[in-house]
Amino acid sequence: MKIRIYNAKILTLEDKREIFRGEIWIDGEYISYVGSNPTISGQQFDKEIDAEGNLIMPGFKNAHTHSAMTFGRNYSDTLRCEEWLNKVIFPMEAKMTPEHVYVLSKIAFLEYIVNGITACFDMYYESQSMSRLSEEYGFRTVLCGAINNFREKPETIEDAFLRYNNSHKFISYKFGIHAEYTTDLSILKKMSDLVHKYKEPFYTHISETEQEVSDCKRRYGKTPAELFDRIGLFDYGGGAFHGVFLTDEDLNIFKSHNLSIITNPASNLKLASGVAKICQFVEKGINVGIGTDGPASNNGLDMFKEMYLVSTLQKMINKDASVCPPEQVIRFATKGSAIAMGLNNCDTLSIGKCADVIMIDLKKPNMQPINNLENALVYSANPSNVLMTMIAGDIKYYKGKILIDEDIEALYSRAREIVKELA
């Protein structure tokens, strides 16, 4: 399938910071042209789309989520992180079957697609369900191990690593644990053995709450980052989610191992955890990605909301309206996330890169007048501005219609039943 999208404003997110009027061609799964002066003669396209002056840009990469947690969306919204996990989430998750994970994740995947998200970094269980769904929907998924004391083992993680890194072009798998506070030292050490055996990066929730850090210090005399570093878990890079209470010393560890921090501001607010110090991370030269976290703690999967929060919360905590500008935040949500997820071929609109492309409506009143397009994307846009979502050259969403074969009413009905089964 050869597609031409013309009459567009184009934000490539390549190093040179510019937005130009032009077009983009997609040949199969990849971008075959992007620019403003194509040689059209002799070209044959299967489909030509007039962007009508709207914006074409790389799709958002959601660098931290737990898609299957739609069961807990708007289910319990008054507890702090620790209480919420222990009293509500973990007991419900203990009853989950592979079919539950498959069905519940479908709703999240549909939401990603509608919201212009073309890939997710999904830390959860039941990789076979996630892998099946990713393949069926044609949605790019980086699976992340979520090992802890009560679910999965290093052996199952190794098995999943070997299986899902070679199962389908849209699926990859990274080593990960849930968090220090749910994972005994013996398991952490076994995970480190795996990291060294395969020379692979490692991912985990880290320093999400004050209590998590103080408990870890009490147990080990170290912050979670110091502990993981000492055990060698970060010897081949990787990254960590949340990082609200990282210390200066922790940041040095991130820098020295070239780790990414994936920030999740909406979830951190709603669970009353706090605000990550993004400006410090940037100052240190640490790569930053953005994630929505799961739908149970956010409760939407909307990268526009996250971008707005990343930028404006930094202004607030630094008491400085000039920090964390839009051009930086857009890069966190696309390139920064792609780097964190190991999706090095999906980050920009460039010839040969994956055709993970979205179209943003600039003609809704909320974007007008367009005084600065990058600012408009971060401060004014919302999911109603997503006109098209394309993954690997395949259009999944166009002008309000989901182009995936799914009985959506039946899906919602099954999800409602599942919530009752888990309660």
Added chain:
Amino acid sequence: MKIRIYNAKILTLEDKREIFRGEIWIDGEYISYVGSNPTISGQQFDKEIDAEGNLIMPGFKNAHTHSAMTFGRNYSDTLRCEEWLNKVIFPMEAKMTPEHVYVLSKIAFLEYIVNGITACFDMYYESQSMSRLSEEYGFRTVLCGAINNFREKPETIEDAFLRYNNSHKFISYKFGIHAEYTTDLSILKKMSDLVHKYKEPFYTHISETEQEVSDCKRRYGKTPAELFDRIGLFDYGGGAFHGVFLTDEDLNIFKSHNLSIITNPASNLKLASGVAKICQFVEKGINVGIGTDGPASNNGLDMFKEMYLVSTLQKMINKDASVCPPEQVIRFATKGSAIAMGLNNCDTLSIGKCADVIMIDLKKPNMQPINNLENALVYSANPSNVLMTMIAGDIKYYKGKILIDEDIEALYSRAREIVKELA
């Protein structure tokens, strides 16, 4: 015109907190029935709408905005409040004509309608332009004086008060000044004379920044609220916008005069001002409304974003995830705002009230599964969930289409020209 909307979930926001399956009838500008067991026989409707199980609720009331400031949307997003006003906004506003205000406000009004907002409390100049637009679009507008040292006088305010409170059913006018820091004491005293002459409420920006409060204390030995109280400006009630740095003593003044506080969390974040202490206001029994502030400091006019921020920022600053729950925040954005604006007949879905009604799409993936509808409205919904906006029984927006006669491309083009004229 008699309209029936059936097969709906209904959130009336009457005192009894319930959501039921039912229908609503609109006769002309008013609600003629709302409930679940209507006697249909003998009824004749001009239009019947199947809500398909979606939600019908009162429209959002945007209780603080400056609609015409679309000129400054995404124009300058790196300055703190004082700098931004003095270096960018005030010089541009000095060049504005009535035609500018009329055209620029159109974009904001269209955005309100698309986003489920059925009324706004608009503090700006050129009331004749705002009034004309409000009448043409059929959009409910409460105008608010914005007097200060360099624009408008008490005499023009009195004239506007007399003229625009009787000009059109959709328009009312309240006394107001821009803020203490832009208005000399002599003008404040003249405003107080007007307040007493007409026994009318009074509105103003208040304690938006730390600097505003400390400057006022230096000038008068009082906080802005104490100064206004001493001068008698609040003797007939009213309210104030922002209130980020109100003291306990200020709150006593608000309570004793039955004033409303209108909070604007997105604007306060982006200008690095801070977070208003909403929980304290509620504890004191002070009425709270929500506003977007103008499109130059937000930069969207989206009450879903504001509701999300009101709730989650309170959780963060109080380090308690249980505070400021959704059922409270939805009431701020509808009833609380209506009270602050004097729109006492537009607050709930009840027989005889104004038919200012919106329909919310519950079938987009972001709302599923619906474990709790109020939580979903605050934590998951966004403008893409607005299916219909009706003002005074007239449908202004339905399933993606703006039903107002407007050449939108020409409007955007003129707005772009105006930005150049003001720059």
